[in-house]
Amino acid sequence: MTALEVLYPPQQDADDALVTLWLDTHRQHPETRRSYDATLRQFRSWVQKPLARVELQDLQRWAEQLYREGRAASTVRLRFRHLRVFYLFARELGPRRGGLAEVPLFGGVDLRPATETVGCRLVPDVEAVLAQLEGRERLVVELLFYGGFRRAELAGLCWRDILLVGRKGKALVRQTKNGKPRYVTIPTRLWARVYELQGKPDESVTGLSKQGIYRLVKRAAKAAGFPAVSPHWFRHSCATEARQAGASWDQVAAHLGHSNSEITQKIYGHLTHDTTAADILEGQDDES
Numbered sequence: 691m692t693a694l695e696v697l698y699p700p701q702q703d704a705d706d707a708l709v710t711l712w713l714d715t716h717r718q719h720p721e722t723r724r725s726y727d728a729t730l731r732q733f734r735s736w737v738q739k740p741l742a743r744v745e746l747q748d749l750q751r752w753a754e755q756l757y758r759e760g761r762a763a764s765t766v767r768l769r770f771r772h773l774r775v776f777y778l779f780a781r782e783l784g785p786r787r788g789g790l791a792e793v794p795l796f797g798g799v800d801l802r803p804a805t806e807t808v809g810c811r812l813v814p815d816v817e818a819v820l821a822q823l824e825g826r827e828r829l830v831v832e833l834l835f836y837g838g839f840r841r842a843e844l845a846g847l848c849w850r851d852i853l854l855v856g857r858k859g860k861a862l863v864r865q866t867k868n869g870k871p872r873y874v875t876i877p878t879r880l881w882a883r884v885y886e887l888q889g890k891p892d893e894s895v896t897g898l899s900k901q902g903i904y905r906l907v908k909r910a911a912k913a914a915g916f917p918a919v920s921p922h923w924f925r926h927s928c929a930t931e932a933r934q935a936g937a938s939w940d941q942v943a944a945h946l947g948h949s950n951s952e953i954t955q956k957i958y959g960h961l962t963h964d965t966t967a968a969d970i971l972e973g974q975d976d977e978s
Contacts, residue, residue, distance in 0.1 A: 705734070705741045708788055712779050729772035741780070742790050749773070749799045760815055760916030764926040767801055815916060816927055822910040829883050830896045831907060834921055837874045838928035838946045840867065841907075841921040845900040850891035852876075852884065859884060861895075863947065872947040 709730050713723055734741070736755065737748050749770070756766045774796045783789025816835055820828055833844060846865035853860045859876035866872060876884055884895070898906065903921055911919035929942050 702740075704788065708741065708780060708783075708790075709776070711783075711788065712776055715779070725768075726772050726776070729769050730776060733769070733773060742792075744794050746794050746799065749794055749796065753799060753801055759918035760911070760923075761918060762815075762923050762926040762930055763801070764930045765923065768926075770796065770799065770801060815914075815919070816924070818914040819907070819910050819916065819919060822913040823906075826887065826897065827906055827910075829880065829887075830898065830903065831910065831924065832880055833876070833884075833896075834903075834907070834924035835928055836877050836880060837861065838925045839863070839874065840925060841903045842900050844896060844921075845894070845898060845903055847895040848892055849889050849895060852888070852895060854881075854885075866947050868947070870947070872944070874945065874947075 709727075713727060716723075716726075733752060736752055737744060739748070753766055753770065756769065757763075761769075777790070777793040777796070780790040781793045785791045820831055823831060830844070833839060834841070837844070843863045843865055847861055847863070851862040851864065853862065859881040861874045861876055862871060863874055864871050887895075889895075896903065907919065907921045907924075908917075911917060925946065929946060932942050932945070933939070
C-alpha cells in the first residue's frame with residue numbers, strides 16, 4: 691500500500707476512476723494509450739497526492755526530477771503533454787461528473803533543462819553512455835543516436851538494406867511503425883566502421899535482437915549513471931539535438947519517419963534540400 695492510499699483512500703479510488711475514464715473515452719492507438727497510462731502512473735507514484743491537489747510547484751519539481759533521471763528534453767515535454775491533455779479532460783468533465791473543478795497552470799512550468807546544451811557536439815549524456823562501450827556495441831548505440839532508429843527498426847536491419855551513396859551509407863528501414871519504408875542516412879563518421887562489419891545479405895547488421903539492443907543500452911546507461919535511459923531516448927535525443935543544431939522540422943520528420951509533419955513546416959534558409967538531420971549532427975560534432 692502506498693502513502694497516497696494510506697492518506698487519501700477515497701480520493702485514490704476517485705483518481706483511479708477518472709484516469710480510467712479518460713483513457714477509455716479517448717480511444718487512442720494502443721501504444722498511445724499505454725504511453726498515456728505510463729505517464730499518469732509515473733506522475734502519481736512520484737507526486738503522492740490526489741490529482742486535485744497538484745499545484746504548479748509539483749509540476750516544476752517533477753520536470754526537474756525527470757531531468758535528474760537522465761530523460762531527454764523531448765521526453766519531458768511529451769510527459770507534460772500527456773498530463774496537460776488529462777487535466778483538460780478532467781476540467782471539461784467537471785466535479786459533478788467525477789472530474790476536477792480546478793487544474794494546475796501548465797503554462798507556468800519551465801520545461802527547459804537546468805543546463806541547456808551549448809555548442810555543437812554530442813550532448814554530455816550521450817557521450818557518457820557511449821564511453822562505456824567499445825567496438826560493435828558502441829557502433830550500435832551510435833546508430834541509435836545518429837539514425838534516430840526505433841530499436842525494432844535497428845534490430846530488423848539486414849545487410850541487403852545497407853546501400854552506399856557517395857561517401858555515406860543509407861539504410862532502408864522496412865520494419866517501420868507506420869508500415870512505410872524509409873531511408874536513413876548513415877553519416878560518414880560511422881559508415882567506414884559499418885562497412886568493415888559487412889556480412890551476408892540476410893544477416894543482421896547489429897547481430898542483436900530487439901531485446902538485445904535494450905539490454906545493451908540499459909547496461910551502458912546504468913554504468914554511466916543514467917539508469918532511466920532507454921534505446922528510445924537516443925531517438926528523442928537525435929530529434930532534439932538536430933533541431934537545436936539547425937535542422938528544420940521537415941528534415942527531422944523525414945529522418946525519423948514520422949507520418950504527420952504538421953509541426954515540421956519551417957525550413958531554415960541556410961540549409962539545402964540535400965542536407966539531412968544526420969549530416970547536421972555529424973558536422974556539429976566535428977566542431978570544437
